[in-house]
Each structure stands twice: as C-alpha cells, then as structure tokens.
Amino acid sequence: MHLGLALLVISAAQLMVVLDASIVNVALPSIQKALSFSPANLVWVINAYTLAFGGLLLLGGRTGDLFGRRRMFMIGIVIFTLASFLGGLATTEAWLIAARVLQGLGGAIASPAALSLITSTFPEGPERNKAMGVYAAMSGAGGAIGVLMGGVLTNAFSWRWVLFVNVPIGLLVVFLAPRALHETETRDGKLDLPGAVLGTTGMTLLVYGLIHAGSTSWSDSTTIATLLVGVGLLATFVIFESRSKHALMPLDIFANRNRSGAYLTMLAIGTAMFGMFYFLTLFFQDILGFSPLRAGVSYLPFAIMIMVFATLASKLVGRLGPKPLMLAGTIIGTSGLVWFSRANVHSTYFGNGLGPMLLVAGGMALCFVPLTLTAVSGVKRHEAGIASAILNSGQQIGGSLGLAVLGTVAVTATKGRAVQVVKEFGLKAAPLFKAEPPPANAKLPHALDYAVRSAFMHGYTSAFEVGAAILFGAFVIALVAIRRTPTMPSVQDDEAGEAVPVLAL
Numbered sequence: 001m002h003l004g005l006a007l008l009v010i011s012a013a014q015l016m017v018v019l020d021a022s023i024v025n026v027a028l029p030s031i032q033k034a035l036s037f038s039p040a041n042l043v044w045v046i047n048a049y050t051l052a053f054g055g056l057l058l059l060g061g062r063t064g065d066l067f068g069r070r071r072m073f074m075i076g077i078v079i080f081t082l083a084s085f086l087g088g089l090a091t092t093e094a095w096l097i098a099a100r101v102l103q104g105l106g107g108a109i110a111s112p113a114a115l116s117l118i119t120s121t122f123p124e125g126p127e128r129n130k131a132m133g134v135y136a137a138m139s140g141a142g143g144a145i146g147v148l149m150g151g152v153l154t155n156a157f158s159w160r161w162v163l164f165v166n167v168p169i170g171l172l173v174v175f176l177a178p179r180a181l182h183e184t185e186t187r188d189g190k191l192d193l194p195g196a197v198l199g200t201t202g203m204t205l206l207v208y209g210l211i212h213a214g215s216t217s218w219s220d221s222t223t224i225a226t227l228l229v230g231v232g233l234l235a236t237f238v239i240f241e242s243r244s245k246h247a248l249m250p251l252d253i254f255a256n257r258n259r260s261g262a263y264l265t266m267l268a269i270g271t272a273m274f275g276m277f278y279f280l281t282l283f284f285q286d287i288l289g290f291s292p293l294r295a296g297v298s299y300l301p302f303a304i305m306i307m308v309f310a311t312l313a314s315k316l317v318g319r320l321g322p323k324p325l326m327l328a329g330t331i332i333g334t335s336g337l338v339w340f341s342r343a344n345v346h347s348t349y350f351g352n353g354l355g356p357m358l359l360v361a362g363g364m365a366l367c368f369v370p371l372t373l374t375a376v377s378g379v380k381r382h383e384a385g386i387a388s389a390i391l392n393s394g395q396q397i398g399g400s401l402g403l404a405v406l407g408t409v410a411v412t413a414t415k416g417r418a419v420q421v422v423k424e425f426g427l428k429a430a431p432l433f434k435a436e437p438p439p440a441n442a443k444l445p446h447a448l449d450y451a452v453r454s455a456f457m458h459g460y461t462s463a464f465e466v467g468a469a470i471l472f473g474a475f476v477i478a479l480v481a482i483r484r485t486p487t488m489p490s491v492q493d494d495e496a497g498e499a500v501p502v503l504a505l
Helices: 003-019 028-035 046-066 068-088 093-121 126-156 166-180 193-215 221-242 257-287 292-297 300-320 322-340 354-376 381-427 429-434 444-483
Strands: 490-492 500-503
Touching: 003 093, 003 166, 003 429, 028 093, 028 354, 028 429, 046 068, 046 193, 046 292, 046 381, 046 490, 068 093, 068 166, 093 126, 126 300, 166 257, 193 221, 193 381, 193 429, 257 292, 257 322, 257 354, 257 381, 257 444, 300 322, 322 354, 322 444, 354 381, 381 444
Parallel strands: none
Antiparallel strands: 490 500
C-alpha cells in the first residue's frame, strides 16, 4: 500500500467535508438574492449542514465500526457528492436546505470513518504522527480555506460552484479509495436510530430556539416552547442512551476524566471558531467594504497559520504531552478574540484583522492534535470510531450553538445601540435596518451611516467578547480536568486486553 496516496485520499475527503461548513458564508448574499431567501431562513443554509453533520456523527461513527470503515467512508463520500450536485442545481429555499441536510448526512458517515482509517492504515510512530499532523491541518484549516474558496468561486463563476466544486473531488476520492485503503473488520451489532433521532431533533430545536430569541425575544412563546422541547428531548436522549444495549453514545465513554475534558474543550473551540468566521466575514464586508473575493483572500493567512502550527503540534506533542499544548493554544486563541473585540468602525485589516486572526489560528491549531490524542486514549477497539466521532461532533455542535448564541448576543447588542441612534437622529427604527433615506430633519447622511455601522459593529464586538469568554472557559477546563497523559495513547484490545497504540484525529 502506498501510504502517501492513502493520506491524500483521507485528507482530501476530510478537507472537503470540513470546508463545506464555511464555504457558503461569503456566497450567502448571492444565494439570498438568487433564491429569494428570507433573512430568517438564510442562516439555515449553514445550520442545516452543521446540525445534520454534528448530530449524526455518532451514528456515522457507529456504522464504520459495524460495517467496515472503508465501505462506509466511500458511501458517505458518494452521498456527500450527490448532495453537492443537487444543491448546486437548487431553485428554491427548501431544495437547497434539503441538499445541505443530505450533505451533512454524507459528511457524518465519511468523517469518522476517515479518522479511524488513519489508525488502521499508518503504523505507529513518525508516519502516523505525520499523517495525523496533515489531517489536523486539513480539519483546522478547512474553515478558512472554505471562506477563501467561497469568495473565489462566487466572484469568478456563481454561488452554485461552492457546491459543484465538491463533485470532481468526491468522484476522485471514491475512485482512489479502494486502491489506497484496506477494509477493516466488521462487527455484530445494531444501529441506535431512536437515539440519533432524539439527539439530532433535540439539538435542532435548541438551536432554532436560540436563533428565534434573537429575532424576537426571550419571552416569545415560540422561543420558550422550542427551547423547552429541545432540552427535554436531549434529556430523554441521555436517559435512553443509559438504558440502551446498543447505545449510540455509550455513557461510560465519559467516565475517563481526560476524555470528558477533551470533549468539553472541543465544544468550546467549535463555538469560538464558527462564530469568528461568521462575524469576521461580516466585519470584512459590511464595515471594511471588502468584496466577496477580497474577503475570502483575507483568510489566507489564517489557513497557512493553521497548517504550520498543526504540523508543529504533531512534533511537539511527543515531547511535551497534550496538556501544555492545550493550555497554550486556548490562551493564545482567547487573546486573539479579545483583540478582535477591540475593533471599531475605524479599524483596518492590518490593524485589527490580521494580527488577532493569526493568534486565533495558531492557538486553535495547537489544540487539535493533543485533543485527539486525549480523546482516543484508552478506548476499547470497537469504540474507537465513537470516541473520535464524539470529538468531531463536539466541534460541529459547538459551531451550531455558537452561531445561535453569538448571533443572538450580536442582535441584542445591536438593537440596544440602535435605540440610542434612533433617539439621536429622530428616526423610526425601520431606516436603521432597511437603508431608507433619513428624514429631512436628520443630520448629514454620512453621520447617520457612521452611527448605523457603529451599532452593527457593537454587535460584532459583543459577540467576540462572549466568544473570548467561552474560549477562556476551555482553558480552565483543560487546566482543571486534563491530567498529564502519556505522549502515545492507546486503544484497548477487547479480547486480549492488550494496549494497541493508536494516533488519530
């Protein structure tokens, strides 16, 4: 087997799956205009994918354990590729959102299988460390690369190509997979479909309720009802899993203190990272006036920084262990978000964009490798897919929750500042948000424009402040919950009771 080809197949598939959470960001205005999306529904172009992906990752990890990881990897990529093609042809809101859900399903099947295939393909030692570093770079840089590609493709062709671009890559991956990867053993067992429905539906309602609170209020009846039902379904999911013989998420996997700490840390990182992409893109286009192409290109340093520091982390983790890198990464990332929160309408890309972006990229890249090492350390062989899927699921669910929570924070803060602007200029609320001309007795238009942009900027910086607090919480979790672990964690063999070394992301 040619290990280089195997790494190309796995990393290309993971990059394609991860970047699709962000590649549509820059294209959203074009999508809204072309398909007549309402502002409330537009956010679901992103959340339909991340919720399906994150909510079904556990089920996807289980299918690989039961039916063979190469087989499920290929099935997932086929579904993802077909969904991308159908999404590119969409002519209505419902069509595109349904295609994004189907993409999420394909990604949820392929991603954990790809992760586990590194374990079964690459021998322990430098080769596996190198493969893990490349995989970490693809996972970490996927968000930034997605924004960059989204800007380039939207500007050069149309928004449809942010989806069509997956088709040739997916077909190539499916063609090469049987030639580059060995099949893994299958196991007897059943899929926990009720658990998947409970967990995914509960999380979807929770995210919907958080988004709805931003557009209405926390006391709105629909907001309260969806939040309560969502929390209730998630509680039912936990109870169901504790009693199921074929649990989708075996609760004993959280008994390990290090592993639980790694999952919580990744949840917080996902929240901060997805929120940063969303609000930084708005800052580039709405405040700095960047075109979609220029906004996408502005993320290039972020992608480069992620790849460089993920590779560095894969080399350092063998000498330092996971915990020091987690602590350094979360505190560096927090400092970057705090820097972002100091921006204002007079800020520039080089003054308040590039520097904090590099800090966040470097900090997050330092975390990905040690978090994976910690999450898979000591798990039973047949639970390796589930252990890694929970980690990936934490990042995606954290991203969905992050967009919902930080979006609500931003809208609330903007509304609060808007009240002051309305009073100052003697306006009705509508002109502030609908770009209507100011009344005759208002001050100069440029002053009104400045006030409006300041109100929105206040919302963005408020979101960055909350994101920084969440990421600092990840630092506290890593400090308190993570014990110093062996530099080479292992997966436990069920039958022989031996420790079989593994390194995966």
